[in-house]
Amino acid sequence: MADSRTTRMREQFEERFEAYFAEQTTRATLHDARFRELWERVRLLAHGGKRVRPLLLLTAHDDLGGRRRDDALRAAVGVELLHNALVIHDDIIDGDLERRGGPNITAAFASDARARGIRPREARGWGExxxxxxxxxxxxxAVREVARIDAPVELRDQVLRILDDGVYLAASGEQADVAFGLGLERPDTESIRTMMHRKTACYSFETPLRVGAALAEAPEQLGHRLGEIGRSLGLLFQMRDDLLGVFGTPAITGKSASGDLREGKVTLLVAYARDTPAWEAVAALWGRAGIGDAEVELLREALEVSGARKRLEKEIEREAAHALALIGAARLPSALAAELRHAVRVGMEREA
Structure with a gap:
């Protein structure tokens, strides 16, 4: 996006997002101090980040000639609330204690409890x-905000269905991700791609683009084309995330570069490497939470030597080309097409 346009759009979104949390924090005061503290910690966690989802939604709405800007802003708040809800639940499922380079909600509340003399196990349970x-x-x-858009019933129902699709598929994708990690099945690369689409790509990219198009009252077929573009973009970003999750620089990404390997996360990298001699030699280390940095480095080297890293980098290039082809064939307004092409470049090149 052009800098001035992005800045203005983001400022408008942040104003609405902040107003939402101010309202909820005030509302929580009517209960008790502890509940207000919960909302304040949620507020801290929710602020920051790239705002990819709300900006995609607002861009699609505006560039398709939409005239429901207030509804679009409310829906943008909704999709960002949904994102934060899902990452909080994902952290619980994965047992993670960090988010965006700092302690997440589990870690913050657990730390407070330990400082008050609560035993570590009970403190962790309190945090979770x-x-x-x-x-x-x-x-x-998230659902409540989207349900409050001031639109005809049919349009509001359409937007709610799109949001529901995102939540439904995210739950399915999360279930598959956990099943893969437990070894309940040995997924092939297509199953992993399907999981990535359902868990992240749908609600992060398809949903905001389709909601923006719906609120602009664009033709249904155009909404479907944007959904296909969103799916490809989502896969592109997730593959890049998986690459950075092993080979990224923590000081830049704000994430551990060993967590995926210690957790035994089943990614395309691992799927490409398995059954190769290089990976088989170190596979027993994968998924062991207590391994040290030297063992993590052995796993990284195996992913390099096996050719898995190069293969994933090639797959990222292919997905980017596919996304660009979809954008070119979609007959979008030139401004929207340019924004989406920019998103493809970001997805390929980003380091955080």
């Missing part, structure tokens, strides 16, 4: 309970 409640609150809030 608070995170679960926070995710529940945000998930409900």
């Amino acid at each position: 309970t608070m995170a679960l409640l926070a995710g529940d609150l945000l998930l409900s809030a």
Whole structure:
């Protein structure tokens, strides 16, 4: 996006997002101090980030000639609330304690509890309970915000269906991701791509683009084409995430470069490497939480030597070409097409 346009759009979104949290924090005051603290921690977690989802939604709405800017802003708040709800729940499922380079909600509440003399196990349970409640609150809030758009019933129902599709597929994708990690099945590369689409790509890229198009009252077929572009973009970003999750620089990404290997996360990298001699020699280390940096480096080297890293980099290039072809064939307004092509470049080149 052009800098001035992006800045203006983001400022408008941030104003609405902040207003939402101010309202909820005030509302929580009517209950008790502890519940207000929960909302304040959620507020801290939710602020920051690239705002990819709301900006995609607003861009699609505006560039398709939409005249429901207030509804688009409300829906943009909804999709960002949904994103935060899902990452909070994902952290609980994965047992993670960091988010965006700092302590997540589980870690923050657990730390407070330990400082008050609560034993570590119970403190961790308290932190996870608070995170679960926070995710529940945000998930409900996302649906509520979208349901409040001031549009005809048919249009509001259409937008709610799109949002529901995103949540439905995210749950399916999360289930598959956990099943793969437990070894309940040995997925092939296509199954992993399907999981990536359902868990992340749909709600992160398809949903905002389709909601923006719906609120602009664009032809249904155009909404479907944008959905296909969103799916490809989502896969592109997720593949890049998986690459950075092993070979990225933590100081830049704000994420561990060993977590995926210690957790035994089943990614395309691992799928490409398995059954190769290089990976088989170190596979026993994969998924062992207690391994040290030297063992992690052995796993990284195996992913290099096996050719998995190069193969994933080639797949990222192919997916980018596919996304660009979809954009070229979609007959989009020139401004929207340019924004989406820019998103493809970002997806290929980003380091965080």
